[in-house]
Amino acid sequence: MTQTIEVGMLGLGTVGSGVVMRLTQAATKIEQTQGIRLHLAAVAVHHLNAPRAVTLPIGTRLTDKIATVVTDPHIQIVIEVMGTLATAEAAIVAALQHGKSVITANKDLIATAGPRLIALAQRQQCDLFYEASVAGGIPILRTLTDSYATDQVQQVAGIINGTANYILSAMTATGATYAEALAAAQRAGYAEADPTNDVSGLDTTYKLMILSQFAFGQGLTISQIQPQGITMITAAACQQAAQSGWQVKLLAQAQLQVGQLYCRVAPVAVPNTLALSQINGVQNGVAVRSQAIGQSLYTGPGAGARRPPIAS
Numbered sequence: 500m501t502q503t504i505e506v507g508m509l510g511l512g513t514v515g516s517g518v519v520m521r522l523t524q525a526a527t528k529i530e531q532t533q534g535i536r537l538h539l540a541a542v543a544v545h546h547l548n549a550p551r552a553v554t555l556p557i558g559t560r561l562t563d564k565i566a567t568v569v570t571d572p573h574i575q576i577v578i579e580v581m582g583t584l585a586t587a588e589a590a591i592v593a594a595l596q597h598g599k600s601v602i603t604a605n606k607d608l609i610a611t612a613g614p615r616l617i618a619l620a621q622r623q624q625c626d627l628f629y630e631a632s633v634a635g636g637i638p639i640l641r642t643l644t645d646s647y648a649t650d651q652v653q654q655v656a657g658i659i660n661g662t663a664n665y666i667l668s669a670m671t672a673t674g675a676t677y678a679e680a681l682a683a684a685q686r687a688g689y690a691e692a693d694p695t696n697d698v699s700g701l702d703t704t705y706k707l708m709i710l711s712q713f714a715f716g717q718g719l720t721i722s723q724i725q726p727q728g729i730t731m732i733t734a735a736a737c738q739q740a741a742q743s744g745w746q747v748k749l750l751a752q753a754q755l756q757v758g759q760l761y762c763r764v765a766p767v768a769v770p771n772t773l774a775l776s777q778i779n780g781v782q783n784g785v786a787v788r789s790q791a792i793g794q795s796l797y798t799g800p801g802a803g804a805r806r807p808p809i810a811s
C-alpha cells in the first residue's frame with residue numbers, strides 16, 4: 500500500500516525549482532520502488548508575487564511565512580533550499596523541534612553550525628541530510644561514509660565550486676573577461692545570490708570543512724584554511740598557463756600527514772597530466788586518495804538546476 504509523506508520546502512529559487520521538477524518527474528518511480536508518495540504540501544518564499552521557473556503542483560500552498568511550514572503538524576519532511584544563515588538555522592531548529600526530518604543544501608550553515616544541528620536532530624530522533632551541500636551532483640558525502648567505511652582516506656583534492664570553475668574555464672577557453680564570465684555564471688544560476696563567497700574561495704572553504712569531516716572525521720575552521728580566491732586571476736594568466744601545459748583551477752586540498760591535517764583553498768596551476776585539470780565549466784571533481792583503494796576521481800555537475808535537476 501502506498502504511504503503518503505507530506506513535504507514542506509523553504510525556498511523556490513534555482514535549487515528549489517529543481518527539487519519541484521525532480522519530485523514531479525520521479526513521483527511514479529518513487530511510488531513504485533519505495534511505496535511512498537511525496538506530497539509537496541507547502542513552499543515558503545520571500546517574495547510571494549515573484550515570477551517562478553516552475554509551476555507548483557495543484558494543491559501546494561505558497562506562503563511567505565516560514566513558521567507555517569516548519570510547524571505544520573502534517574508536514575513530516577522539510578527541505579531547506581533558501582540559503583541564509585540565521586533565518587535558515589532558526590527554521591531548521593524549529594522544524595527539528597517539531598519532529599520533522601530536514602534536508603538542506605546550505606553548506607554555509609552546515610559548515611558553521613553543523614555539529615549543533617546534528618546533535619539536535621539526534622536528540623529529536625529526526626534525520627538531517629545535506630548531501631547536496633557539497634559538489635551538487637556528486638554523491639560524495641554518502642560515498643565517503645559508505646564506501647570508505649573500512650578504508651583510511653589520506654588526501655582529498657577537489658574543484659568544488661561550479662561558479663569559480665566556470666569562470667576560470669571560460670577565461671582560459673575564450674578569453675572572456677572575469678566580469679563577463681561571472682555574469683554568465685550568474686545567469687545560469689550557478690552563483691550564490693551574492694557571488695562573493697564563490698569567487699573569494701569561502702564557498703569552497705565551507706565545502707572543504709564538510710568534506711574533511713566525512714573524509715577524516717576532523718572539523719576545520721575558516722582560519723585554519725585561510726582561503727584565497729580567484730578575483731585577481733586574469734584571462735591572460737589562464738591562457739598563458741594553458742600554453743605551458745597547465746590549467747588554473749580553484750583547488751580545495753586536505754591531506755593527512757603523520758596524523759596532522761593540512762589544508763588549503765587557493766587557485767593552483769594544475770598540470771594537464773592530472774585528471775583534475777580536465778574538469779571544466781560547471782563540472783566539479785573530487786579526487787580521493789586512500790590506503791585501500793589508492794587514487795579515485797568523482798566528477799559531476801556542481802551547481803545549477805539542470806533538466807533533470809541535480810539537487811537532492
Ligand SMILES: NC(=O)C1=CN([C@@H]2O[C@H](COP(=O)(O)OP(=O)(O)OC[C@H]3O[C@@H](n4cnc5c(N)ncnc54)[C@H](OP(=O)(O)O)[C@@H]3O)[C@@H](O)[C@H]2O)C=CC1
Nearest residue numbers: 510511512513514544545546580581582604605692802803
Ligand atoms: N544554486 C546552486 O547551484 C546551488 C545552491 N546551493 C545552496 O542551496 C541554497 C539555495 O540556493 P539557490 O536556489 O541558488 O538560491 P536562490 O537565491 O536562487 O533562491 C533562494 C530562495 O529562497 C527564498 N528565500 C530567501 N530568503 C528567504 C526568507 N527569509 N524567507 C523565505 N524564503 C526565502 C527566495 O525567495 P524569493 O524567490 O521569493 O526571493 C528564493 O526562492 C543555498 O543555500 C545555496 O548555497 C547548493 C547547491 C547548488
Ligand SMILES: N[C@@H](CC=O)C(=O)O
Nearest residue numbers: 660661662690691802
Ligand atoms: N554557488 C555554488 C553552488 C553550489 O554549491 C557553486 O557555484 O558551486
